[in-house]
Amino acid sequence: GENVEQHPSTLSVQEGDSAVIKCTYSDSASNYFPWYKQELGKRPQLIIDIRSNVGEKKDQRIAVTLNKTAKHFSLHITETQPEDSAVYFCAAITGNQFYFGTGTSLTVIP
Amino acid sequence: EAQVTQNPRYLITVTGKKLTVTCSQNMNHEYMSWYRQDPGLGLRQIYYSMNVEVTDKGDVPEGYKVSRKEKRNFPLILESPSPNQTSLYFCASSLRGGQGFNYGYTFGSGTRLTVV
Numbered sequence A: 001g002e003n004v005e006q007h008p009s010t011l012s013v014q015e016g017d018s019a020v021i022k023c024t025y026s027d028s029a030s031n032y033f034p035w036y037k038q039e040l041g042k043r044p045q046l047i048i049d050i051r052s053n054v055g056e057k058k059d060q061r062i063a064v065t066l067n068k069t070a071k072h073f074s075l076h077i078t079e080t081q082p083e084d085s086a087v088y089f090c091a092a093i094t095g096n097q098f099y100f101g102t103g104t105s106l107t108v109i110p
Numbered sequence B: 001e002a003q004v005t006q007n008p009r010y011l012i013t014v015t016g017k018k019l020t021v022t023c024s025q026n027m028n029h030e031y032m033s034w035y036r037q038d039p040g041l042g043l044r045q046i047y048y049s050m051n052v053e054v055t056d057k058g059d060v061p062e063g064y065k066v067s068r069k070e071k072r073n074f075p076l077i078l079e080s081p082s083p084n085q086t087s088l089y090f091c092a093s094s095l096r097g098g099q100g101f102n103y104g105y106t107f108g109s110g111t112r113l114t115v116v
Helices: B098-103
Strands: A004-007 A010-014 A019-025 A032-038 A045-051 A056-059 A062-067 A072-077 A086-094 A097-100 A104-109 B004-007 B010-013 B019-025 B031-038 B042-051 B054-057 B076-078 B087-094 B105-107 B111-115
Touching: A004 A086, A010 A019, A019 A086, A019 A104, A032 A062, A045 A056, A045 A062, A072 A086, A097 B042, B004 B087, B010 B019, B019 B031, B019 B087, B019 B111, B087 B098
Parallel strands: A010 A104, B010 B111
Antiparallel strands: A004 A019, A019 A072, A032 A045, A032 A086, A056 A062, A062 A072, A086 A097, A086 A104, B004 B019, B019 B076, B031 B042, B031 B087, B042 B054, B087 B105, B087 B111
16 A cells, blocks of 8 residues: 655744654555645644645645655645644545555644 | 444443444445554554444454444444543445455544543
């Protein structure tokens, strides 16, 4: 099956700086790549996603890039704010299954 | 309000005592799934269901059972729970699998299970 690796596992940034989280996947058949944000004690919430026929997508301070050849995709958060502190998960979808990365705990220091 | 409802939110039980965690969605979704979340391991899929009476194993199905007798409900059954099943469990649903994920994947609020 698909194997999704996510790095780093923890990330601390100063408020206002950018944060980048990277994921790699193994199955070239994966065609949809969502990112989820999970605040402490809460459910994962979709923040942005990208399909395999698109190289980049942006939504305000959040952007995702996809390199199909290298099988990796990244989440970029600019002008970070304390409320961005959370655990972020990437995922790759192959057929009918979701495969999640192991998560990145992001801390934004005021 | 469109939602996925899990019950209970918290459960402490003893080894070997059968339990069921319920999951219900009101969005007429065909696809439903169960995950367990453990520190450092992310979300791992236990079982999923493409529609009524259609279920498939995910990555970590051992020790769990599911059923899909109605479209809206997808209970998770632990017939003989063990301490290594202590975890945070999430149910999720989508309009359908495959391309249907593009329309969203909604998670329940989670069930924190402790087996002693």
